[in-house]
Amino acid sequence: MSDNSNLPAISKQVTELVLAGSLSHAEQAFAEAAEQHGDLAVVEVLNNIPPHVTALHMAGFDGGKLSLATLLVPPKAWAQSLAYLAATWPDDLIEDDPERIAESLFAHIHGVVFGTEDEERRNELLQEASATDWGCTAFAILFSMAPKEVLELAGEIISKGPYITGQTTSDNDVVPLALALAKASEDGWDRALFELFPDFRHSADLADAEFSDDPDDEPSFLQRSTKELLYRLRKQVPSTRSTAAKAGSRRSMGTGIFN
Template sequence: MSDESKSSESNSNLPALTRQVNELVLAGSLQHAEEALSKAADEHGDYAVAEVLATLPPQVTALHLAGFDGAKTSVATLLVPPKAWAESLAYLAATWPDDMIEDDPERIAENLFNHMHGVVYATDDEERRHELLSEASSSDWGATAFAIVWSLAPKEILEVAGEIGSKGRYVTGQTSADSDIVPLAIDLAKASEDGWERSLLELFPEFRNAADLADVELPEDEDEESEFPHRSTRELLYRLRKQVPSVRSAPKRSSRRSIGTDIFS
């Protein structure tokens, strides 16, 4: 069979595969959905699977990807298009139980970090990584999602923000405590300055300029009043919950303007 015939066959099968994956995910059969995608990848190639993932409703993509993290292999994690992943982030909030937000917000934030880390670093493709981070941080809910992750290590984020502001592309990421979150923060800043500062605005609502962060320190005691207060993990989780778009309306990018210059120039 010629490549043209394979492509034609693949395109004709996409709507049926999309419906199948959609129904399996909504039925809670994530593993079967993964098997369908894996079979399609073997028969029609990765591009066909990416096309299917691009046409799934974002709330379905969120349900599917929520079942996987960096510790689990997922065809969807490897191939989800950056825009489709970015649009699905808001809907992750709809999967979080209210009692868990109240009683164990850090656990949700850790799961969100595992999810984001798993998607962003699923491959060694730096260009795809930057596209994922840029798209994911281009909306208000994306900025809030990153801020939720940053809230697990606000002191380290504050330190690395100051380092990025002063050293630009020569940032080392060295902070007072080792954190897996710092490399993600640095990669976001490299992928999208606007997205990075947008996420900082969410965590530190009084932030207005990266230079202001250089001399600000958070207290060792979390109960001590901070010179530069930040939103709690719980508060940010509820903020993202409120940002879940209506399933009747397509997600839109934020019109918020960039507030800085190229920090890595």
């Protein structure tokens, strides 16, 4: 990047465009910055714009829509922006169609994490996101779409440790993301499991729990629903006076399975 003197102006421009709802124009501003100054200019802008602006911009893109922000967002900036995604969800949609929001959140997180072939960047993205309370809740929302498969994976991790393959009886798309999280951050994996299953312990008995095919049946142990987790994430959206919540306040089992 030959000249970064224009970056404050670009950051201001992008912020104003996003807040005005002109996401396509904001993306165009990113593209022009990359063309004139290189990809690092986009990285720098994403580092400098407020995290709620990043959230608003990236909420307009999912795994099926290519965005420079998706490809280049710095891990820490992305982790901070996740705190604000829930503020973009309509209340009636949370109440009436929580699965639709969960699927959209999955498309977003999956698109960012697997939008790169760089394993180091992928691990950094997962580590930064799961180091926050809201990030762990976001992962729990995704896991709530496939609780049986996630517990099956937890059981395989418990029994095989570093020899984990990630193979389960299901080809659900959540499983590769869950495995990537477990390998990138054991603490983040544990905390996301605790969010979904508050009674979770590293026990084969729980990991082998039976799931009924009848959606009206009560689960045999405490499990938070997708809707409940969406509301939990909504409550974690920082206020405008406090834009950074404390991370790392939850308990962790610290199993060291991938050492």
